Amino acid sequence: MATPLLRKQLPDPGSFVERRKSVRDSTALRLLSAERSEEIFPILLEEIIALGFPRALVLGVDFETGAVRPVAALKYQPNQLQRFHSQLWAGENPLVSALHALKPAILAPSGGEREPLYCHPLLYRNRNQCWEAERERRRECLAVQNFRSPHKLQLQEQVCASCAMRAYAAMVVVPVDRQAREGELRQLRNLIETANRYLARLFKVEHYYNRMRDMDVTISQMHTVMQSMADPVILTDSHHRVIMLNKAAERFFKMPEGVTEGGARAVELNNLYFSAALSSMAVSGVESHRDLTLVDVMEGEEVLFEAVCAPTFSSDGVRSGMVTVMRDVTDLRRADQEVRSNLQKLRDAEEVVRQDRDRLNLVIENVGDPIVVADGAAKVVLLDPLAKELFGVGDVARHPAVVRNQARLDAYLTAFTFSFADSQNRPLRLHNPASNSEIEYAARSGKIYDARGQVAYTVTVLRDLTAWKKLEQLQLERRMLEVEKFAATGRLAGTIAHEINNPLEAIKNAIYLLPGKLKPPAQPVYDILKSETERVTRIVRQMLGLYRNTDQVGPFDLNSVVEDTLTLFARQLSTASISVEKVLGNLPPIVGSADQFRQVLSNLVVNARDSMAKGGRLAIRTRHVRATDGVHGSVNIVLADTGCGIPTDMLQSVFEPFVSTKGEKGTGLGLWIVKGIVENHSGGIRVRSRQGKGTVFKLSFPIVR
């Protein structure tokens, strides 16, 4: 695994062999066979004893606590070891100061010892840089530093800047004779140094092994973290190839076993979308995010993701790939949309409310009566313009009459608001500034309740009774006038008819007496006399018929009157090739004069007949329109013909007397009489007509139960 560069820096085999010679081969082999750093010290101590020294021990330094204590000892009694326990900062202890000095030294005997002590401090050191420093081309390596400059032990410096290796510090302590030979000491020193080299090597290996294990743990932790993330996480290389997926991502990007064709296509599509998104994100910058819609392969649903993408870099600063984390924002978007739509709804509702309020204001302004809106405490909150005149705003409010009005209104509102009544209808005397007089208003009030059932507002409409009464009077007068007019017209017609009647009677009778007394040339003159007198007779008869009022009044069946009339005209209608279509509804009896109704129907049927000179269709329908309020209903009769129709300019006046579309043939009284009779029965009549198409008469009579 070593790079060529590394190999070059290896110590040359020659020097290695030469150094080994100073230590016995068996010792070297034993140390070499050690696989763990802990095995080195026991071997070392045994070899020291083998060299002929009586005892030996190793003091270890705990960098965490600063404790200095024996970690291995040979030929020592446990109680003898007690005095070797110390602390790094106990500088007065000669052993500790020897350790700090980092140089082999012989300490004079002290305490219970008889022999001087040979002390040999050991420190992690190596000629070769650690692998990190090697790879990263850095000079800072603890092993090398310790190898080159073994000054005093500096605790804070005993961590490698490159590989974070923490050094060990120990000291071999061997009692030596006073007369120890130089050769023996050199052998001892060489042995210890050799052992330290092996120890350093094993320590280095163990360090890397531990680091590897740490990394393994970290990796597995990271893996667990990644897998346990609910959001899909994808690691890709610089070519956007997927290196790693977590479970959540597999759901979208990995083909599950036994997947359907659709599912497989979904996976392909997802991968396609993802790599497209990745490419664009890789281009766009350091860290970016975008929306991505993927299909859930299992559920088949579309899921909207927000993909956040961060590039990964190798140690030399080159982009090595991307980490993409995707957040499911479907619910978020849905919630967002819901919030938006709710907001819109709220705005719409507000708009509706605003329009309602505007409309209400418009209504209030146009009611034409003063309106007062007060709150639940009987305090006025709104006055319409008319009410403002009565109760005043601004300067007007100080006028004594207005102040009196306000007091009366307050009393009224207070009484109503705190009463149990939902509504109230009471007279209220107020000063009217317009007429400068006291006027009696009809005050109508209602309550508006809030959700809790408390009175929120009261609305009071004031109606000027005098004005109202005046209006009613006026309407009554107008109606009376109309009735009077009709009666007057009737009386006039009656009088005229009566005055004409007698002379007419004489003429008629005289004509009747003429036949046989005339010379033949006078015959045409006689005919004219006869026919024209007949015509005048008809006119007078009809006029009188209306005002005679001689008929029986009582309940009768309108349908049978219709039947009678149609029977009467059946022959005439069929001769004129007019087909009759009648639909008679189930009718309640009508109170009135059956004879007059007969005349009404006769007149209308005759008109229809005359309008259809070339034949046609006459439809008669009767119908009972039921009362919606249970009291007021009506009976309707419709007569529709397919005749020549009434000219538009005449439609307005067909019900007036002496208006006829039939020229000399008609009296111009038929419809006038029809209208008179209908109105005498409190009914109404309407006509619709189109020239050349036909005419429809609709008659309606109220039925009161």
Add this chain to the structure above:
Amino acid sequence: MAKAKKPQVLVVEDEAPVLLTYRLMLEDQGYEVFCALSSQDATAVLGSRRFDLVLCDLSLEQNHTGFEVFERVHKRDPEVPCVLLTGYANRETTERAEQAGITVFFKPIEIDEFLLTLKKILRNSHGKQAKANRN
């Protein structure tokens, strides 16, 4: 069988031309017609003789009406049939006439119908009279 006596008919009418035409028409029918231009004249005539039929206009001179004449007729003989002629009658009038058994004709009359009705009235009244005489 003795030759049937002509029916005696009294016509009361305040307008002379109308009265004349009635008279001519009724004489045409073979009736013996007596004429009166006012209720006064009528009263005078009624006092002197008995009639088979009395025709009278509703409105007579001043404020007199045909009903006065009919009352006088019926005072003497309730069986004498009466016919009211009118150009303008309200409901009260017709009801009153119907109650008193008086036939009403509205002017202008339908002459053929009028003459036919008179014939019927006279026949009925003669039948009654004959029955009464026999008894």
